[in-house]
Amino acid sequence: MAIYEVYSHPALLRYKTSICTKATLFLLIVLGLTYIPPLLVTYKSQGFWIKLSTYEEQPVVKFQYQILMIATTSINGDYVAWSTFQNLNNLLGDSLRIPSVSVMEVDKNQDGKYDEMTFKLQLPLQSTEQVYSVNLILGFSYSLFRMSTFVMQSMAYIQHSSPLPGSLLYVNGDLKLQQRQPLNHRGLDTRYNVSVINGSSPFASAYDLTNIIGNYQERNVSTVLSWPSPLWMTGRAANSPFVISAVIRYPVEIITYPFQNFFNLFVCMLYATCCYVLFKSLAK
């Protein structure tokens, strides 16, 4: 014979006690255990209130075709120099030495962002000249779009000197972001969208390396060329040029930004609720 449900209703059971009983005490303890441990747990775990968070993005880096090159050509400090800034070239006078430069930027994975730059500078030298040290500044534009739109003009600084006269300086490194403070989580940030070298200035102080690097290091967000070790090749044939060959990659960066208080509140509530549920179930 099949059985079927005819009717159902919930039953309410009431447990009553007077105030000064063990049951009241138990009830109070359970109540305390339900609310206090979640708070303690969330407070004591260090991630209660997050101030910083990170995200990952490959920057949009474009070579600005700004180059400043100074090479020492004797142990007495004679030098030749060249830049893409006409005002500086005018200042240099007889020390101006125009090299042949080739630049190629490649988007390897076809994602619309350039991944690396190949730079080659061939500095013609007279047979009496030898290169002992090189200063090279390359200007880039560096943009991030994921959280805040951050646009800046940055530089890669390459410096190497050697007691031995060289024929080739080979650099292969990453253009890394250097953050002293977190970026905004939204909005447009063009604080540092100014040229690293003020090429419109006719004054020599604008091209002084201590000024350029000093002003650049003042920035809270900048880029630095991280190259494990330079390759300095010696042995240059007479009348052959000194070559600077550089491969500069634009890697994906981990960027810190301030975690928003609203999300913090949300996370904390979630956290406390979870703990509450856990302890509630334990109390039961």
Add this chain to the structure above:
Amino acid sequence: MYNNKPSRLFSGDFYCDTFGSQNTGSGFISLDTASCGGVMDLILCLLGSVLFFLNLKSVFSELNTTATESQLSSNESSWDEDAATQNSSLPPFGVTAATEEPAFGSYSTDAWATEAPITVSPSLGFPRAAPTVTPSQPLISSLQTPVTDVSSLCPCNLLENQCDVNCCCDPGCAEEFALFTGCSVQQVITDSMLCSQTAAIYSLNMTVNGTMQRISTLTNLINPDFFCIQTNNNAAGLSFGTPEIPTNGNFDTLVKTFSRPSFSSAGTASSTSPSQASGYKYGDLIQTNSIKGILTLPAPAGNSWCSNGNPVGFLQNQQAQCNVKFNLATDCTNLSSVNIASYSNFQIFQTPGAASSLVNITLRSVTLQSLDGMRSQSSVTNASSFAPSVLQNGTVCSKVVLQVNYVITYSEAGVIMNAEVSIVLGVVNATPVQQSFQVTFVQVKTTSTPVSGNPGYINGLPLLAGSLIAGSGIVQSTNRFGQLMVMKSSSVQDCLALPGERLPVLFGINMVSGCSLRINNISNCSLLSEQILGVLIGSNFPDYVASFGNSQAQNVLDWVQINTVTTASSSFSCNIPLSLDLVIQWTKYGSLVNPQAQIVSLTRKFTTNSTALQGTLQISSTVSFVDVSAAAQPGYKAPPTIDAKLPFDFFFPFV
């Protein structure tokens, strides 16, 4: 390189299209959303939709499973490594890289990053624009249609009518296969995003007689990816869009849209365009009738050598030190940058423009410096009598310009009224020579005295000090950098032979300097002690120091007397001071938001020798600034007293 996902730019179209077609085909979204309510439900709902879609997708995949599927499973894990290989060696076509590993038959993930370009044969390309174009006609009339037949594509075939080594798909190779060691291109596919497609696979096989033999097969490849494209409704979404054909009309806008920074010769034109205004403006280059046309002041550009072309900007005070190297024998008389004439022998235009009147550069003073650094003022006669000359068989060059100091007086209309130059000429026997240059602009009929702070001292500015003259207040040196000075270390380490140069004490900058004293006999102790004291404190050490950076000389109460403490040990017959320590105690004064530095005391401590005077002694002077500010104390106002009185008739009817 790391981010192998296709960009939004290129892939947006077909993602939307393919997914959209499948979603609308199933029609499940509307069903689920109907039962959803609230935010959480919406999230769950979306999650459910995705899961549903994934199930759907796997069904599609299963339907297309072929016998080759068993080889496909483990390719996902090698994604990044393969991508890296591809990035370093792959030509920009969606073709498997030249890995020698037996990746044959497998669906290599190498080609996944590239979706579109495989459809274009490398031999095709786009025809170049003819150099002569009739106006209003497009530069490119028609574009060739891309080839999509994988069996006819061969990206490694780079030599026409000749066999490319290790290029297994090269139609020009026949007998040469015997020489191959591997296939640089192992498979050719059309689009890596498709779930199922035809692929041309090339491999080498060793024949029984030991030679290599090429094997080429056409197979159907199955993509194991969840998100592969099953059916492509929008074929154009998988290839690049047709570019806008440049014409004479839209050329400029296209350049503006697509141009990127590049090498340009645009900046070669001279940027100094002479303005014809009635007066100079801030930063304008000052025009002269010299060869250069502008007033220049040598300055270092990028290193320590002098660049002679550095211009002087109107109202821009400049100060620079740089080195000049020349051959003493040959260049002494020829080099213009060491010749006094090139700094004084021209005239300045009062206002920009050649029509304005000229102002002579007045030679205010010429100082001559000897080889040992002694300076003497020369009676100014004429710049031409100070031309450099070679002495002592070309080993010494005299009257070399060492310092140039221009003072240019201007009116409030921007007109240059007067220009003066002070020059230091020296005798030089070694190069490089350091030259220092300065230009200062002074407004006419004004006398400005710079202060070291307003009111509190600013870090890096000199301390103001002077001596009290009864009745006339404090008397200071006119040079504010010369009021309180300490010894400067020099290349001559002997204390008794130090040159007169001293270092100014700058606010907030701690210093140490010293010299050495070699004692042979201490016959005249008091004389030695006096000499060392003179080295330590200089010729006239001040008595008072200003407590604020702008303390007035007549206001004596604003000045702090300098204390002197001497720690002497009486056990020796001869006591000479070995060190001078200036301890400046300063405090922050005023409000917390804008504290001002105030000097509260300056103590000079002399320490005399505590041992017998023997051998070489070190004489040193130090300057130390001590912040003695009291910490800000929390203070509270007394609680307000409530002075409330009830009206006298408040309890009227009762009391």
